[in-house]
Amino acid sequence: MIRRFITAIVLFFVFYAGAFGFLPAPPRRIVSLAPALTESLYVLGVGDRLKGCTTYCKKPEEAKHKEKVGTLVEINVEKVLLLKPDLVLAMEFSDRKAVEKLKNLGIRVELFPSPKDFNHLCQSFLRLGQMVGREDRAKEIVDRAKKEAAFIRQQVEREKKIKIFWQLGAKPLFAATKGYFTNDYIEYAGGINIAADAKSGIYSREEVLKRNPDVIVIVTMGIAGEREKETWQTYSSINAVKQNQIYIVDSYKYCSPTPKGFVEALKELVGFLHPSISISSEKK
Known part of the structure; x- marks a missing residue:
């Protein structure tokens, strides 16, 4: 009887302590x-x-x-x-x-x-x-971010798919691949990641030339980004260069986001890729 009583007391504290503020x-x-x-x-x-x-x-x-x-x-x-x-x-x-x-x-x-x-x-x-x-x-916060991201994705579904090269580093050249969350920026914005199938993030400029992206996004800060943009501008055969579609974005904003920050960065990217689309009326 005493043993059962003690067991009952222990179970009470294990399963119900949270309800009484004992956690x-x-x-x-x-x-x-x-x-x-x-x-x-x-x-x-x-x-x-x-x-x-x-x-x-x-x-x-x-x-x-x-x-x-x-x-x-x-x-x-x-x-x-x-x-x-x-x-x-x-x-x-x-x-x-x-x-x-x-x-x-x-x-x-x-x-x-x-x-x-x-x-x-x-x-x-x-x-x-x-x-x-x-x-x-x-x-x-997560529920709101997911709803907004889904709304944005829906808004760009009917748009033409844009081939994108997402550059994360320069020496060596490093690309966003399928296994990293930055790839979702591209997919949610209605793009095609030309490096999605790469086995590692290390990429070559020759491969970028071969896959001929419509847009190049350089994720870096300051002078390094401008230098990379200037380097890409020497490759005149790339569609992104022909159409002046090279963007430098804030590495802090795009690489260290909260769910809310992800959506904010996604909105900026959609503004680059699809300027005619209004995403100001996203669902709450």
Whole structure:
């Protein structure tokens, strides 16, 4: 009888504790090691809990003033520890040695994979929302983003398919392939990714010439993008050059988005590819 009573008490706390507010409180001191995760915290309304981030975490503006713990690939573990985090957010490209050291020191580290597509991006955002106690807000944001993205995709369905080369790097030349979420920008915007079937992202200018894209999108920042554009302009036989359809876009905006940010970037891209289409009346 006593054993049954004790078992019942244990089960009560396991299955019903959440209903009475006994679950562990959401993390209050967070360190983010990736720009996308940093911005996501602010979108979820918990930016005040962010105590530190990397030098690459520049959005929103408030993130620039947070304590800096290193770069994307090199983290100062001592600085992280001084911030006394109860949660460290990292991505698979983050400083692995630092991540393992933090784990070994008993710090809770949650690792997020690089998104493979828009849906994967949304799943990671929902997971983060759950971690920080903003699950409902995360779901609301994801649902809205998915509806808007689907509406945009529907709007461009009847348009002519445009061949696109999506350049992510210059030395070596690197292209967006089917296995990375940036490919979804192209598909949702009604384009054809000429490098979708490439085994790796490393590409050649000769192959670009052969596939003759209608549009070239260069994802980079500053002078490097302008130099790449000038280089492509010397290839006068490419349709994108003939039609003056070479665009330089913000790498931060396109490569480190939240679900909401993905839609904002997608709208910009559709504006380049299909200027006659109005997407201001997307479904709510």
